[in-house]
Amino acid sequence: xxxxxxxxxxxxxxxxxxxxxxxxxxxxxxxxxxxxxxxxxxxxxxxxxxxxxxxxxxxxxxxxxxxxxxxxxxxxxxxxxxxxxxxxxxxxxxxxxxxxxxxxxxxxxxxxxxxxxxxxxxxxxxxxxxxxxxxxxxxxxxxxxxxxxxxxxxxxxxxxxxxxxxxxxxxxxxxxxxxxxxxxxxxxxxxxxxxxxxxxxxxxxxxxxxxxxxxxxxxxxxxxxxxxxxxxxxxxxxxxxxxxxxxx
Amino acid sequence: xxxxxxxxxxxxxxxxxxxxxxxxxxxxxxxxxxxxxxxxxxxxxxxxxxxxxxxxxxxxxxxxxxxxxxxxxxxxxxxxxxxxxxxxxxxxxxxxxxxxxxxxxxxxxxxxxxxxxxxxxxxxxxxxxxxxxxxxxxxxxxxxxxxxxxxxxxxxxxxxxxxxxxxxxxxxxxxxxxxxxxxxxxxxxxxxxxxxxxxxxxxxxxxxxxxxxxxxxxxxxxxxxxxxxxxxxxxxxxxxxxxxxxxx
DNA sequence: CGAAAACTTGACCCAACTCAACGAACGTGG
DNA sequence: CCACGTTCGTTGAGTTGGGTCAAGTTTTCG
Numbered sequence: 396x397x398x399x400x401x402x403x404x405x406x407x408x409x410x411x412x413x414x415x416x417x418x419x420x421x422x423x424x425x426x427x428x429x430x431x432x433x434x435x436x437x438x439x440x441x442x443x444x445x446x447x448x449x450x451x452x453x454x455x456x457x458x459x460x461x462x463x464x465x466x467x468x469x470x471x472x473x474x475x476x477x478x479x480x481x482x483x484x485x486x487x488x489x490x491x492x493x494x495x496x497x498x499x500x501x502x503x504x505x506x507x508x509x510x511x512x513x514x515x516x517x518x519x520x521x522x523x524x525x526x527x528x529x530x531x532x533x534x535x536x537x538x539x540x541x542x543x544x545x546x547x548x549x550x551x552x553x554x555x556x557x558x559x560x561x562x563x564x565x566x567x568x569x570x571x572x573x574x575x576x577x578x579x580x581x582x583x584x585x586x587x588x589x590x591x592x593x594x595x596x597x598x599x600x601x602x603x604x605x606x607x608x609x610x611x612x613x614x615x616x617x618x619x620x621x622x623x624x625x626x627x628x629x630x631x632x633x634x635x636x637x638x639x640x641x642x643x
Numbered sequence: 644x645x646x647x648x649x650x651x652x653x654x655x656x657x658x659x660x661x662x663x664x665x666x667x668x669x670x671x672x673x674x675x676x677x678x679x680x681x682x683x684x685x686x687x688x689x690x691x692x693x694x695x696x697x698x699x700x701x702x703x704x705x706x707x708x709x710x711x712x713x714x715x716x717x718x719x720x721x722x723x724x725x726x727x728x729x730x731x732x733x734x735x736x737x738x739x740x741x742x743x744x745x746x747x748x749x750x751x752x753x754x755x756x757x758x759x760x761x762x763x764x765x766x767x768x769x770x771x772x773x774x775x776x777x778x779x780x781x782x783x784x785x786x787x788x789x790x791x792x793x794x795x796x797x798x799x800x801x802x803x804x805x806x807x808x809x810x811x812x813x814x815x816x817x818x819x820x821x822x823x824x825x826x827x828x829x830x831x832x833x834x835x836x837x838x839x840x841x842x843x844x845x846x847x848x849x850x851x852x853x854x855x856x857x858x859x860x861x862x863x864x865x866x867x868x869x870x871x872x873x874x875x876x877x878x879x880x881x882x883x884x885x886x887x888x889x890x891x
Numbered sequence: 892c893g894a895a896a897a898c899t900t901g902a903c904c905c906a907a908c909t910c911a912a913c914g915a916a917c918g919t920g921g
Numbered sequence: 922c923c924a925c926g927t928t929c930g931t932t933g934a935g936t937t938g939g940g941t942c943a944a945g946t947t948t949t950c951g
Contacts, residue, residue: 414736444880463786466876469794473786485783488662488776493783493881520765528736530778535733535741537785538711538721545792545837546717549907580929589793594907596931613916613929628714632692633741797939828897842939844899861897861948898947909936917928 402505403427406453409479412566413532414525423519427512429505431455440482440496440504447489450506452482457502458578461494462586472587473537475499475560478567484530487513500578532635539633544589547628552588553598554627557608561617562631577615650753651675654701657727660814661780662773671767675760677753679703688730688744688752695737698754700730705750706826709742710834720835721785723747723808726815732778735761748826780883787881792837795876800836801846802875805856809865810879825863 403425410416410424432452434440440452443463454476461474461482473494476482482496487509516523536559543555561575569575577584581599582592590598599615602608607623609616617623651673658664658672680700682688688700691711702724709722709730721742724730730744735757764771784807791803809823817823825832829847830840838846847863850856855871857864865871 461786463790465790465794471790471793473789485779488772489779489883491880493883494786517768523771524736527775527778530775530782531733531737534778534782534785537782537789538709538742540789541721541785541792542711542713542719544789545719546713581931582929591908592930593909593932597907600931632739635737635741830897839940840898841900841941845939848899892951894949894951896947896949899945901944902942904939904941905937906940907936908938910934912933913931915928915930917926919924919926921922921924 401425402429402431402453402455405455405479406481406505408568409453409481410522410525410529413528414521416521416525420519420521423515424522427507427515429453429507432504432506434459434498434502434504436498436500436502438498440498440502441492442495443492445492447486447492448483449486449509451484451486451509451512452504452506454478454480454482455503455505458499459496459502460499460579460583460587461496463494470586471589472583473540474533475563475587477563478569480567481526481529484526499583528635535633535635540587549588549590549594549598550601551627552590553584553595554602554607554623555629556584556588557615557617558620558624558627558629559631559634561620562629562634566634566636573618574609575617575620577617579615649673650677650679650701650703653703653727654729654753656816657701657729658770658773658777661776662769664769664773668767668769671763672770675755675763677701677755680752680754682707682746682750682752684746684748684750686746688746688750689740689742691740691743693740695734695740696731697734697757699732699734699757699760700752700754702726702728702730703751703753706747707744707750708747708827708831708835709744711742718834719837720831721788722781723811723835725811726817728815729774729777732774747831776883783881783883788835797836797838797842797846798849799875800838801832801843802850802855802871803877804832804836805863805865806868806872806875806877807879807882809868810877810882814882814884822857823865823868825865827863 407421407424440459441448456478459476459482460472462470462472464470482504485493516526543552547555557577560577564570564575581595585592585595599608599610603610607619607626609618655669655672688707689696704726707724707730708720710718710720712718733741764774791800795803805825808825812818812823829843833840833843847856847858851858855867855874857866
């Protein structure tokens with residue numbers, strides 16, 4: 396997807412990865428009406444408990460995360476989003492936002508009216524299926540996070556998160572020169588893995604000493620994804636890279 | 644749903660809670676072909692990595708859980724299922740099972756052929772929407788579990804799990820006399836909360852001393868759900884009890 | 892009735908947390 | 922373009938919640 400492609404081409408790419416689309420399906424997606432919008436770093440796209448918005452947002456560039464905050468304060472990051480991801484498909488049907496969504500970087504989105512998307516899904520079964528499959532994959536990713544948070548030690552946990560991030564960036568076409576820059580602070584990594592930022596700091600130092608990650612002044616990069624993957628017990632099956640229809 | 648109701652009435656009840664259904668929709672669900680099947684305690688309904696089965700299973704009675712096992716051994720329970728739950732909607736579209744599903748008790752299910760369910764969804768948009776919403780709610784529940792596992796202490800974690808279980812049992816019509824019997828061993832509770840069975844044991848003792856749960860010889864029951872809820876920071880919003888369409 | 896599964900308890904340990912201080916980079920406004 | 926507040930990262934010292942190990946008891950069920 397080059398810079399001069401229309402924004403909806405990013406959505407076509409995403410949905411095509413969730414199910415086979417005919418040329419007419421792709422044309423219909425490209426014809427969707429939308430409004431682009433830019434969010435600054437740290438700004439909220441939605442907040443838990445708020446009434447659902449009347450549109451769904453597709454990430455065009457930048458990164459975002461979903462998170463929830465407990466009564467006593469600590470926050471848990473529950474999802475990460477990048478180019479092509481649909482941030483809030485829930486808005487199609489649910490009344491209230493079930494989490495916060497916040498920009499991790501400067502973020503460009505395309506907003507699609509709920510009714511336009513529902514109409515498209517009603518007319519084009521293949522598109523409806525791709526959207527549905529996308530929510531199934533989201534749930535699968537969530538299960539994988541539960542395992543990560545609940546049953547792995549800090550080192551493996553952080554490594555696993557980084558592997559998932561890199562793998563998804565590659566799938567989204569965001570790998571540049573084989574390296575991956577992770578757009579998260581140590582505190583955010585901690586919030587996504589159920590650790591404190593202090594411990595994430597120590598864990599990253601350890602990973603860097605083994606050459607599994609590369610740390611610059613204010614960024615974190617991955618180079619040797621292979622070695623990191625085996626340390627992380629990373630098996631990308633749960634990301635459902637191959638979604639072609641099961642044999643009848 | 645009384646004992647003499649047809650098995651598919653359980654599915655009707657479930658889907659009606661996920662979106663408004665017309666009388667024709669309900670009739671079409673009741674007309675679905677199915678095969679009932681019984682699983683013994685501890686038997687597996689599906690295994691991670693296996694090719695997806697050609698049918699979806701609806702729980703008629705009993706309980707099941709989904710779980711994943713890490714390379715090093717520890718297991719994480721990622722979902723709980725009871726009467727009315729659809730165990731494996733993924734089978735409609737995905738090629739491989741992304742987790743294990745195992746019976747917690749003796750379990751009766753109705754198996755519906757994938758193609759029959761897809762055909763129903765294609766013909767009846769309201770049913771398709773209810774099924775889709777069901778997967779959205781599953782994902783929402785998963786996020787709530789991440790918070791529980793990642794950011795709460797043992798006592799709150801266990802209490803939260805019990806509250807969710809009781810709340811869902813009530814929604815499924817399984818509350819008898821206001822009490823709830825939890826069909827999980829302490830080890831399974833540990834696997835669902837990211838704790839060890841030893842620590843679950845101590846935690847339950849503590850909850851029982853405060854009168855928040857009631858323990859018999861080999862079962863665990865909840866009586867004072869209100870007090871337990873506040874100790875657990877339990878907010879049932881994420882279970883989406885009220886799913887009526889958002890205003891246009 | 893015997894074996895397996897589930898529960899219980901105690902003693903000890905350690906991975907990760909807390910607290911605290913400081914330094915480096917960023918960005919914003921004057 | 923510099924000053925200064927804010928965010929982010931780093932490191933050390935001390936603590937603790939929950940894990941580990943191990944032994945024994947109770948319950949279930951074939």
